Amino acid sequence: MKRAEKQAQIDELTVKFGDAQAAFLADYRGLDVEKITALRSQLREKETEFKVVKNTLARIAAKATGNDALADHLKGPSALALVYGDPAAAAKILVEFAKKEDALDLMGGVLSGNYLDVATVEQLAKLPSKEIMQATLLGTMNAVPGGLVNVLSAVTRSAVQVLNAIKEQKEQAE
Numbered sequence: 001m002k003r004a005e006k007q008a009q010i011d012e013l014t015v016k017f018g019d020a021q022a023a024f025l026a027d028y029r030g031l032d033v034e035k036i037t038a039l040r041s042q043l044r045e046k047e048t049e050f051k052v053v054k055n056t057l058a059r060i061a062a063k064a065t066g067n068d069a070l071a072d073h074l075k076g077p078s079a080l081a082l083v084y085g086d087p088a089a090a091a092k093i094l095v096e097f098a099k100k101e102d103a104l105d106l107m108g109g110v111l112s113g114n115y116l117d118v119a120t121v122e123q124l125a126k127l128p129s130k131e132i133m134q135a136t137l138l139g140t141m142n143a144v145p146g147g148l149v150n151v152l153s154a155v156t157r158s159a160v161q162v163l164n165a166i167k168e169q170k171e172q173a174e
Helices: 003-019 033-045 055-064 087-100 118-126 130-173
Strands: 022-027 048-053 078-083 105-111 114-116
Touching (some): 003 078, 022 087, 033 048, 033 087, 048 055, 105 118, 114 118
Antiparallel strands (some): 022 105
């Protein structure tokens, strides 16, 4: 590969690292083209790109974007999953695929510049999706005003019930 081609790939990887919210590293040895294609299509649905990279070029691009922790783990045949969408959804696909296919070994990742070991990537995969977390938060936020309305109306309701009881007592006394 010529120097200009290498520099073009480094520039491309640098841009992709800069745009990505997370990047996961995997050893893909032993996976055939059909399985890699299936994994790529699953990841593409979650706004993730699965790319086989040259370690030296990826290391230079990772260091240029502040992902030094990931650069230190680029050894052996490596593939990068560059996540532009929900990192938890991409991690879930990778972890599930690695469980089915022994040939895919997760080697870690980086999220917001912090290195994630394999155990942390697996924990990230267990998180609910972004949409579910947003719905839960919205439900919680909607419950607060509803609770306030119930408390305020309970005070009024109680006052009306007390006044009604006093009225009934006076009517019975007469």
